[in-house]
Amino acid sequence: MTETTPRRPRIAVTGSAGTGKTTLVDALGRHFGLPVVPEHMRSRIEAGLDLHKLEWPQFRALIRELYDEHLAARDAAIAETGGAVTDRCPLDTLGFWLHYGFGSDEAETDALAADAVAQMAPLDLVVILPAGAIPFVTDGVRSPNRWLQIKFQILIEGLLERFTPDVPVLRMPADVLDPQARIDAVLAALPEGVR
Template identity: 30%
Template sequence: MKQPYRVAIIGAAASGKTTLAQALAQRYGEPWVPEYLREFCDVRQEVPVAGDQFHIASTQVAREEALAAQGGRFLFCDTTPLMTAVYSIHYFGGIDEQLESLASSRRYDITLVCKPEFAWIPDGLHHEEQDVSGMIDAILLEELARRGVPYTRISGDLDERLKQVGQLLGD
């Protein structure tokens, strides 16, 4: 079975990743992989610590692989291990060896980086107590450059973003 074209959708909190992933899945009638971090926080009712980072990233990958095994044209991934690594750099001062290995080994057919241009609203355990989207965005762009990962910056309202992605996917 042919593997789906994997679309990584990454960016800081409040950059519209989930909204875009859901909209793309609906538009193309293909699956999307929700961000496991949200479920992790909801179920445990606590914020993750450094020791949770590899578990979060590897669970995200396992869910991605399970959906990819079903085939299809596209698979829209609402975050990747690279974002877990970026948050590890910001909150814990670095990336542990297991997480680095996982983040470095993941390949996507296209990487979309959502510009953090929406109003940030704290939402409890899921995200920061203050807006750190600019700092996270800067770390992300540095990590993409360091790793030599090509990406496309996505911006504007949802319709504009869908048009941008549609052009990239050959609509």
């Protein structure tokens, strides 16, 4: 009997702000020895970008630019190592697009939605971290408005359920807060043959 080598995992971690995404992504990257694809918006804001100073067309273009950067980085990591751990998934961009009110352009929204759904295919697992499980830290990057965070959380959960029913999803229980326990939950949820 021939033993097959497990394939490297391709994991995306999603959820609203302040759920521990970056912490879990970094920990999973170390655990698997895989490249991490960060959320590119955070680095821009930390570098001084003020979203409130952007005109709507600029903000809209920025969301598409960040989407393209994220996918390019993810695909390059997979091509190089066979796997990756990403802070957010393609449907997060559709969530942001709708959250910020760009859905009125139906043709462009349809195109983005179709591409985001197709770009979910390489993923072995999407981990949804629960909103409100970790005390929120005001850091100047994320909105501290818990209702906006809950709105985005519901939006991304709904998009995943509606458009990617075949992509395995781990809804991290709200009482699983320990970093190692979260890693263990991810390991248990990975499909067979992916390690």
